[in-house]
Amino acid sequence: MSASRLGVRAALVDGELVPGDVVVADGRVLEVGASPAPGGGSGIAVPGFLDLHINGLVGVDFLSTDLDGYRAAGAALAATGVTGYLPTFITSPLGDYDDALRAVGAAASDELAGIGARVLGVHLEGPYLSPRWPGAHDPEQLRTPDVDEALGLCDRGPVRMMTLAPELPGGLDLVSALTARGIVVSCGHTDADAATANAAFDRGARAITHLYNAHRRWAPRDPGVGGAALVRPGVTVQAIVDHVHLAPEAAYAAFLTARERFSLVTDAMEAAGQGDGTYRLGRREVAVHGASAELSDGTLAGSVLTMDAAVRNLHGCGATLAEAIWAATAAPARLLGDPELGILRTGARANITVLDDDLAVVRTLVEGAEQFVAIA
Known part of the structure; x- marks a missing residue:
């Protein structure tokens, strides 16, 4: 199982901001609140x-x-x-x-x-x-x-x-x-x-x-x-x-x-x-x-x-x-009526959007696969 980090500073989980990184593996969320990326990470991960x-x-x-x-x-x-x-x-x-x-x-x-x-x-x-x-x-x-x-x-x-x-x-x-x-x-x-x-x-x-x-x-x-x-x-x-x-x-x-x-x-x-x-x-x-x-x-x-x-x-x-x-x-x-959509938590399908401080989209994952990355 190959895992990857999103490099975010926090994730929105069930309406609450959880500090730390998000780890994704095999199309699902492996961990939220993981140890921060070097420099503390940037952006907030939210459900897609x-x-x-x-x-x-x-x-x-x-x-x-x-x-x-x-x-x-x-x-x-x-x-x-x-x-x-x-x-x-x-x-x-x-x-x-x-x-x-x-x-x-x-x-x-x-x-x-x-x-x-x-x-x-x-x-x-x-x-x-x-x-x-x-x-x-x-x-x-x-x-x-x-x-x-x-x-x-x-x-x-x-x-x-x-x-x-x-x-x-x-x-x-x-x-x-x-x-x-x-x-x-x-x-x-x-x-x-x-x-x-x-x-x-x-x-x-x-x-x-x-x-x-x-x-x-x-x-x-x-x-x-x-x-x-x-x-x-x-x-x-x-x-x-x-x-x-x-x-x-x-x-x-x-x-x-x-x-x-x-x-x-x-x-x-x-x-x-x-x-x-x-x-x-x-x-x-x-x-x-x-x-x-x-x-x-x-x-x-x-x-x-x-x-x-x-x-x-x-x-x-x-x-x-x-x-x-x-x-x-x-x-x-x-x-x-799909309980696996619209959520971001451990074990959920990795449909994730990452937002910057202005709520602009900087990254999008669909079923764990990266589908968009903003050009820096």
Whole structure:
């Protein structure tokens, strides 16, 4: 067994900073709190970040890419501290999903092992969404929930999560059917009121997709799906903390309400890491200016956010370092139901991100293999 040291000064273990180095061997954490490296080491080791809602980045749109695209995306994600992710497919004609699901199935297999962040499955955002809240989804491609059709779609590839609108005819039955299959259901792009949202949570839905974006607006006497999710035990509140989709105060207020149920997502699209210009999100054209990605009518269309920036943003809002890291690691891992993700402790799989004092990513390990090292 060949062991290696990370050379860090501390590690974040179960929310507490443990002084000392981290030792890794055979893809697992052999020791935390090891004797410090010469000079005391530098950086803090934290669990590897997870992103459960990402449409693409660095010129890659997951709905239309191939294995080469997944290789490029995996490497780029590792540079932002992400060790596992769910490629997300926006609502499209049903036929468009076939090649995309085959490609993601290959990317999730051992064929791409050792190349950047790991594909953990796929997130279907739609097509069973509300025409009242389409966001950047093509209204012409939205569909009424159909259990057989949806399950058939899930049979074509490694679907791990689906976003849907539970108030649509057949929506609650679809929640039950997907939950029975072990697929995580998130309520999003929905006009559900609080009662319908709670009915969906009773049926097994476990999250809300990008809080306060593309769903029934919160009001004092009509809190809607957002209000229900914020106070419902066991429901994960996913949020895009890029200071574009949510004002810092709104993001922090949601975090203070949900706490350990608050989960960061990027909803990034192919423009992330590319700069201003015209890009695509599925079949839709998106213009990017600075931190905003928009359709021609000004509708937000994904983001250019990266997960390391989301962590820094949440920390800047007022969350402690441990809380901000939790929102990018343990919270999404709990939603996926994988106890081996989102943790850093002795015996755990070595999915590790190392941050400097400014919370910038300096090193990323995926299953113990080094996938990114910042150039000094």
